[in-house]
Amino acid sequence: MPSHSGGAMKIPRPIPLRESVFEALLELIISGQLTRGQHLVESELAALLGVSRQPVREALQLLSGEGWVDLHPGQGAFVHSPTAEEADQLLAVRALLETESARLAARHATAEEVERLRALCARGMAATEAGDIDTTVALNSELHAAVTELSRNAVLGDLAAQVSRRVRWYYTPVAARRGRSSWEEHAALIDAIADGDAGQAATIMRAHTEHTRTVYLSRLAEEHPASPEPVRRRRRRGPLDS
Amino acid sequence: MPSHSGGAMKIPRPIPLRESVFEALLELIISGQLTRGQHLVESELAALLGVSRQPVREALQLLSGEGWVDLHPGQGAFVHSPTAEEADQLLAVRALLETESARLAARHATAEEVERLRALCARGMAATEAGDIDTTVALNSELHAAVTELSRNAVLGDLAAQVSRRVRWYYTPVAARRGRSSWEEHAALIDAIADGDAGQAATIMRAHTEHTRTVYLSRLAEEHPASPEPVRRRRRRGPLDS
DNA sequence: CCCGTCGTGACTGCCTACAGTATACGGAGC
DNA sequence: GCTCCGTATACTGTAGGCAGTCACGACGGG
Known part of the structure; x- marks a missing residue:
């Protein structure tokens, strides 16, 4: 990076x-x-x-x-076998980092860069409409990465990228139900960045990430059973053996 | 950790x-x-x-x-040869992470834990009075680490710890002139945490870290010359050779 | 029938050795 | 004398191999 x-x-x-x-x-x-x-x-x-x-x-x-x-x-x-608690913490940290990124991005972004964001957003919305989950998730990551890059803070960018990649792991199954609204929020965010309205950008990003977090938690609550204490035993024979 | x-x-x-x-x-x-x-x-x-x-x-x-x-x-x-820009970015990120940590710490800290903080703070102030820079810096790190731990967010804590360690590298020469006021700010922070006043704790931590950042930058401006483009050449003979 | 002990197997941690490659030095050509 | 190129050197990247150790399973005792 x-x-x-x-x-x-x-x-x-x-x-x-x-x-x-x-x-x-x-x-x-x-x-x-x-x-x-x-x-x-x-x-x-x-x-x-x-x-x-x-x-x-x-x-x-x-x-x-x-x-x-x-x-x-x-x-x-x-x-690694992530717990629900850890996922929640990760999403909280992501919210924090991305909110700050958005705030800074609004201060520094040029018109040309905003155009790149809009292009990404358009493609993302198209992918969502087409029901292409994988592409949607990839473009979502790419858009968020682009925003953090605009923060002009490399350290912040690296940290956010790292956290985002881990979030992406849990996020994929959630992406489907986030659907269209997610990209509408993205569009609003880009507008705020284009206007150079740092406060607004931060607010939108905060709401956006918290929204994702809420959706994730609710989904978790549904399929509740989960983790029957994962295998930590030493494996002798397994799926990799031919 | x-x-x-x-x-x-x-x-x-x-x-x-x-x-x-x-x-x-x-x-x-x-x-x-x-x-x-x-x-x-x-x-x-x-x-x-x-x-x-x-x-x-x-x-x-x-x-x-x-x-x-x-x-x-x-x-x-x-x-690694950190640039002034990078140090600034690092301090900005630290401010962000620690501020959030303080906010969360105020929500979760128990009376017993607050006592631990106070003890650390007292030792730190004593070390400062005694002019023991190394101990001061160490206790400063320890105190901040303790606060992030109280945030009850392991991910946040790990990230903050990582950033803090790097900050500490640059920080040591600055510690001297931060002196007493730094520990007074710490004391105020602990009071806010003890009261469970999340907003106040966040505000104080924000001011505290930004203050450090300012001092660092001003110090940098003074001894301005600095970096005569560090040696990237491959070394053949050097101080390690006996 | 349950618990402690020993034997066995397998995997990690570490060391040594080899091959590939980038850099630095010395010489030939301009 | 300066530039370009060939050669030598030294370091990294990778492979292979050995010893230590941890876990598991079987056996014997309570």
Whole structure:
């Protein structure tokens, strides 16, 4: 995330293998192929991805740093199993960071940048109308990321990006019922940013994120049963074994 | 940072070597033995600490994740060289996180916990009076950490802790001139928390952190010259060589 | 029948070794 | 004398391998 670099964004020529592994594992986690609480055995993953254990280890530590897996010393890595409480806290923090981002964005955004936001918003609304959940979620993330970038605060942007990615994990099943209203809120937000009305932008973003949080919680309350204490036991045989 | 655990804080028996290395390197960076922009050669550090390269690599990646070093693929690790702009952004984010923490702390804190805060505050003021900068800074961090813990939001607490540690790096030279007033503000903050006055606590914390930020910036403006474009060249001979 | 103890297997943590690559130095050409 | 290029060096990235350790299962005792 080079945030708002001045045009000369440095792209390291050799993409380290650990990052490729990181992306791959992240995809496996988000897509659910690696289930919550599952024990991740380094050698199995290494064999699965066709690399050695070392890049896998490093990728697992990166994932641990961002809260995707839990690293138990001497015991290995386990896919993080988020509790309802934690999700709520995460959404609260997101609300905080994004609200501030919106406030700052309203102060700094140029007309050209506002246009980019509008374009994103239009595409997002189209995807929603078409019922394309995955694209909708992706565009939602992209729009929020764009706003944080406009805050002109790289540190804030990085933190928000990190939190957003985790939120996105829980968010996908919620996206459907947020539907159209979410994008109408986005449109209102962009208007406020275009006007340079910081207070208004912050207020809208606050309402928007809190709305999402409410929807998430209500959904959680419905399918209530959930977590029968996830498996922390050491796995001997599992879905990865052929 | 197990945040607000309920008494049974899990302490993994074998402390991984990478964490010890992490701590050691962090100390070397904060104390200035590793200067800004310096190229960190894995093998040298490994020899220095008497371990192999692997734990050093992993520690460097942890440090990179928290913004202490920059990892250039195929080139190695360099001690991060924070710009004035970045420091300002960091302080702004800290203000945001800590303000929210204070607000939440005021809602959740028990009388017993407030007492702990007061004790910390008293010790801090004593250290300041005694002119013990290091202890003052340490207690300052501890107090702020205690407040974020009282927010009862582990995610917020972790983020704030991370940001605070980085702030502390820049903060040490500033601590002296913040002096007594800082601890008076702390005392006022604790009063607000004790009263359960969330709004007041937030306001005080906002003013407190913004005050710190102002002092930092003014100090920066004074010793203005600064950064003669730090060394990014690859080092062949250096202070680590014996 | 339940509980403590020992044996076994498997996985992590760490070290060593190799290959690829970017940088720095020295020499040849202009 | 300056620039360009070849060679050498040293560092990173990756692989493989060994020892320590944790968990599980079986056996024997209460």
